[in-house]
Amino acid sequence: MEALIRKEDIIDFFNERASEWDARLVRNEAAISYILDAAGITEGVRVLDVAxxxxxxxxxxxxxxxxSVLGVDISSSMVEIARNKFARTGVDVLCADIMETDLSACFDRVVVYNAFPHFPDPAALIERLCGVLSPGGRLTIAHSMSRAQLDRHHSGAASGVSVGLMHEDELATLMGRKLAVDIKISTHDRFIVSGARA
Structure with missing residues (x-):
């Protein structure tokens, strides 16, 4: 069932925090490296980074x-910062709702990193993202913290713009309708579910 989260509230929430986002960011380098390996981020792949x-x-x-890299985000302030930071790198950044924008390209890898609970209809999101995967392409949904940590993190100011992170088994079942799910990890510092299109 779709949660009652308003798109406008999500946009406002991230627009308001964009200017301080990078300063408050704490990177778990080991978890990120592991996630990117699991996601199959290797030389020559075309990547769609959602949110x-x-x-x-x-x-x-x-x-x-x-x-190639295409980043898509619904927050215009976040997108403006990303564009300014990576203007000369060849990375493309699009301000759009991934559920509504027309993506003509297909991607070898689609990554949803630290963002999945902000999508109120997970089944529709997965359906949409599978539709832009190339044959053999891989969709990865991941967080660089545990499910319990993330739910605690979202219980404060973000509670109105996020839903609880579903159990990895439930997510794997949902993704398994469209993909061959071969990675399912939930530990103290990472959450990864990943599958490939046949």
Whole structure:
């Protein structure tokens, strides 16, 4: 069932926090590296980063020599920062609702990093993202913290713009309707569910 989260509230929430986002960011480098390995982020792949924010993972994609990166985010303030930071790198950033924008390209890798609970209809999101995967492409939904940590994190100011992170088994079942799910991890510092399109 779709949660009662208003898109306008999500936009406002992230627009208000965009200017301080990078300063408050704490990167778990080991978890991020593990997530990118699980996501198959390797040289030559075309990446779609959904809810990319200020481009937290863009340097990692570039370091791994991906063929292309498209970041999509609904917050115009987040997108403006990402564009300014990565203007000369070849990364493209689009301000749009991923559920509504027309993406003509197909992608080898689609990543939703630290953002999944902000989508009120997970089944519709997965359906949408599977539709832009190339044959053999991989969708990865991941967080660099545990499910319990994330739910605590979202219980404060973000409670009105997020839903609880579903159990990894439930998410794997949902993704398994469209993908061959072969990675399902939930530990003290990471949450990853990933599957490939046949």
């Amino acid at each position: 990319c924010g200020t481009g937290v993972l863009f340097p990692d994609y570039l370091k791994r020599k991906t063929a």
